[in-house]
Amino acid sequence: MARAKIALIGAGNIGGTLAHLAAVKELGDVVMFDIADGLPQGKALDIAESGPSEGFDAAMSGTSDYADIAGADVCIVTAGVARKPGMSRDDLLGINLKVMKSVGEGIAAHAPNAFVICITNPLDAMVWALREFSGLPHEKVCGMAGVLDSARFRHFLAEEFNVSMRDVTAFVLGGHGDTMVPLTRYSTVAGIPLPDMVEMGWTTQEKLDAIVQRTRDGGAEIVGLLKTGSAFYAPATSAIEMAEAYLKDQKRVLPCAAYVDGAYGLNGFYVGVPTVIGAGGVEKVVEISMNKDEQAMFDNSVNAVKGLVEACKGIDGSL
Ligand code: APR
Numbered sequence: 001m002a003r004a005k006i007a008l009i010g011a012g013n014i015g016g017t018l019a020h021l022a023a024v025k026e027l028g029d030v031v032m033f034d035i036a037d038g039l040p041q042g043k044a045l046d047i048a049e050s051g052p053s054e055g056f057d058a059a060m061s062g063t064s065d066y067a068d069i070a071g072a073d074v075c076i077v078t079a080g081v082a083r084k085p086g087m088s089r090d091d092l093l094g095i096n097l098k099v100m101k102s103v104g105e106g107i108a109a110h111a112p113n114a115f116v117i118c119i120t121n122p123l124d125a126m127v128w129a130l131r132e133f134s135g136l137p138h139e140k141v142c143g144m145a146g147v148l149d150s151a152r153f154r155h156f157l158a159e160e161f162n163v164s165m166r167d168v169t170a171f172v173l174g175g176h177g178d179t180m181v182p183l184t185r186y187s188t189v190a191g192i193p194l195p196d197m198v199e200m201g202w203t204t205q206e207k208l209d210a211i212v213q214r215t216r217d218g219g220a221e222i223v224g225l226l227k228t229g230s231a232f233y234a235p236a237t238s239a240i241e242m243a244e245a246y247l248k249d250q251k252r253v254l255p256c257a258a259y260v261d262g263a264y265g266l267n268g269f270y271v272g273v274p275t276v277i278g279a280g281g282v283e284k285v286v287e288i289s290m291n292k293d294e295q296a297m298f299d300n301s302v303n304a305v306k307g308l309v310e311a312c313k314g315i316d317g318s319l
Contacts (some may be wrong), residue, residue, distance in 0.1 A: 001255045003058070004028030004247050007069035007111060010078035011040035011062065013229055014119055017236035018076055019047050019060065025240065027078050027247055029240045031068055033106075034079070040064065066106035071316040072114045074243045076144075077130060080120040096120050097129055097312055104133025112136060115281050117239050118143045118257075122177040125308035127257050128270040132319055138259035139281040145176030146255025146272045147238035148231075152218040153182050156211045160203055161189055172215070172255055173294075174272050174301030181297040182212045186288065192245055222228050242277055249279035253286065263287040264298070 006022050011034035019030050030047075032040035040062030048060040061068070069075065082098035099120065107116060116136060118127040127143030134141065150170040158165035171186035184194040190200075197305045198205050214221070222231040245252035258275045260266040263285045274286040290298060313319045 004072060004073040005069075006030050006125070007066075007072035007075045007114065008032045008078070009069070009075055009106070010034060010080065010120070011043050012078060012082065012230035014234060014236045014239075015040075015076075016043045016047075017232050018078070018239060019043060020050070021240045022243070023047055023051065023056050023058040023060060025244070026056050026058055027244060028073065030031055030061070031072065032060075032062045033064065033066065033069055034062070035064060037064070051095070067233070068108050069106070070110045072111040074246060075107050075111055075114045076239050076243060077116065077118045077120055080126075082121075083314040085159055089129055092121055093125065093308065093311055094315055096122075097127055097315055100126055100129045101133045103317070104130050104135075108134045108136065109161040114140070115243070116141045117242050119235055119239055121176070122308055124257050124270055124272070124305040125312050128309055129294045129312050129316075129319065131259070133268070137281070138261070141259070142242070142275070142277075142282050143176070143257030143270065143272075144235065144239040145180075145257050145304065146172050146274075147159070147241055148235050149176065149180055149218065149272075150255055151214060151238060153187065153211070156214055157187070157189070160207060160211060161197070163189060171274070172272065173274075174298050175305040176257065176272060177301075177304060178216055179297070179301035179304045180216055180272065181294065182215050183290075183294060184208060184212065185291075186292070231280055245277040246279065246281065251276055251278040251283070256282065258282045258285055260285055266302065267293055268294070269304055269305070269309075271300070 006028045011032040025035050034040040044060040044062035080099040118130050120126045123143045123145045149172040153169045153170035157168045167190045169188050171183040174181040187194050223285040255274050261268045275282045277302040
């Protein structure tokens with residue numbers, strides 16, 4: 001069977017890491033697209049030259065011509081401007097909305113059958129705009145946020161409990177931002193819900209609350225440390241997990257920014273929810289029951305995303 005084709009739109013920090021991971025995991029041949037002259041070609045060549053040592057078979061190429069993404073099975077979009085210190089995700093809105101228009105049109109023209117994973121921030125609004133501009137089916141366009149947010153949550157929890165992160169599951173809902181909703185009731189250590197871990201004396205409610213807040217601020221914490229850019233290793237790894245679920249029809253249950261139409265009382269709206277990802281793209285939105293407090297946090301998050309979408313409509317009248 002022919003190798004899958006993976007198009008990476010944006011060859012910056014996340015794009016380069018995506019390319020390297022896709023190659024090392026032999027998920028398929030990789031085409032990196034960027035408007036920066038020489039950048040995608042340079043990174044593609046550099047990664048290709050790591051092939052003999054690592055021992056992977058995957059063709060790597062770089063381009064500034066959308067025609068070269070033709071027939072891609074997966075497109076992962078990181079094109080745009082990354083958050084700088086002091087800049088909120090929302091500040092990025094105007095700049096990255098224009099980028100989504102050109103990317104959406106490029107994908108629609110050359111890779112209309114691809115599974116598209118958007119990473120560009122502000123994520124929930126950008127994935128919605130990208131879907132609108134591309135016109136692809138809703139189940140084939142989603143955003144990467146929840147996998148990263150829950151990975152951060154799992155990392156902090158594993159550190160707190162001094163156990164392997166493999167035995168920690170975490171559940172995060174809502175928009176990717178300060179209003180995200182980490183759900184402790186649905187997060188576990190080897191199946192033991194976090195509130196039970198507090199009762200068992202493994203941690204305190206105060207410590208758990210601090211971890212939840214650190215998870216919400218996870219992106220900003222990295223920006224503050226790096227000073228010249230935002231996180232890229234973990235975001236790239238998270239998106240690769242989603243791409244692999246699609247390419248291998250794994251039916252993974254992963255949280256992502258998905259189009260929700262009917263579930264959670266939403267009508268046609270992109271927000272972070274648990275989904276099943278397989279060969280059909282986002283095959284299912286999993287609707288969980290929430291208590292009053294959780295519902296209030298989720299509603300707050302949805303309203304924040306709605307505000308961003310409205311702002312996009314204000315900027316681009318065609319939306
Ligand atoms: N088309 C294609 N590529 C573009 C376009 C465009 N219209 N505009 C910008 N780019 C490219 C830039 O040239 C740059 O190489 O997008 C790349 C972005 O890379 P970085 O600045 O290194 O940003 P990165 O850290 O990869 O993050 C990308 O993901 O998490 C989000 O907030 C983050 O929105 C940001 C995105």
